[in-house]
Amino acid sequence: MAEDREILREIWDGRVPICFSLASDEIFTLEHPDPFFLLVPRQSYFPLATDRVQRTFLKHVDPDNHGEMWLEYESQPLKWHYPVGLLFDMYNTKGPLPWNITVHFQNFPEDELLHCPSRDAVEAHFMATVKEADSLKHRAQVINSMQKKDHKQLWTGLQNDKFDQFWTINRKLMERLGEEGFKYLPFRIHQPEKPFIQKLFKPVSDEGRLFTLADLLRETVPHIFADDTSDVLRCEVYIQGVNPPLETPVQWLSEHFSYPDNFLHIALVNPS
């Protein structure tokens, strides 16, 4: 059970400052649009935060030659289906603030980005991820025992930035159901230019020992350790914008540092 409410609240309230600029080669009007500054919630998804950015910039592109909006940072298309905070951890944790993101309406990179035809797509993706997380944690017993209106409340809580509305339901998904921990840990390890790593991992051993972040990393990405004996890492590990101590139990991290989709998204960042 996620007991430390203060931490949950801090995580929920996290924001990243972003400067959105329209791609210069797509500017069609004589008057160039000013960059658009926003404080975007870490726990949210870009399509939920960029309506006004889209409306503003659309006025300045070629009306006969534009398609779906997409975002890019240093030539890297940004996956809208990843939480904003995860993308920040992956790409700009060392960078200057605000985070400078380029907005495009042409040449949508279909081989890299999912299309986002509507908010329904974001909701569907979010709920599917929550369900997958519960399949891992509780064999989907908790999510399947909830009513449709409870599922909806998770989504509207996230969409409208309502912590209490969201956590009233989410705390049930964070319960341990009498065991020491979840059946399997819902987590993903994100590395530059590689598909994410997701494996079956029990957060608690059969003897009741709580596995740590170090245990998880040794099991899934052993190559990031400098050697077998010490916990010295070749890269940095970010979860929710911080480097948690390697001895932190992953069960605790799952309950407190997961994103609203109920996954622990871990970013491995090359040291600068």
Next chain:
Amino acid sequence: MVESSLEVDELTEQEVEDEESNTIQVKPQTRVISCEYHVVYSDSYSVPVLYFNMYHDSGKLLTLDEIWSLVPQIYQSRLSQERWTFLTQQEHPILGRPYFQLHPCHTASLMKHSVLSRATKPEISTDTAQGLAGVSATSHTPSMRRKGSYLVQWLSSVAPVVRLGMSLEYGLIGNN
């Protein structure tokens, strides 16, 4: 992985002027769509999952609406109620690129009415599931035949939804 192509008849207005009689004929056009299918075992749901892409001959990916419109008529009413939880674009778990996916939550209900699901579902390892996706009609050991039957049963339940044709030889697996 399976690659195939799909011919879809489409009534588009291709105006063909007949000079002699001054009439315009509307010619039905056949589009060819290239399809690519992958079966990936999901650890999270303990079932195989179907991923696929379909491309126009221009190389452009079909849109989600176009994909939904290709789902056979008998599934359309279900699709209209649950489209966002049934068939959507996802990130391929191994390739990391966009693919359309039939949601694994529905595998159980698609398989519910099959004869085989009454037997205990065999444990399928990732290798076995991926290897059996391209299995031939020759039979193997009895336990492999059972696993092969589950996968064939699963695939024959989901394949029609996404227009994947299956050779009748698949039906010979496990039936000795």
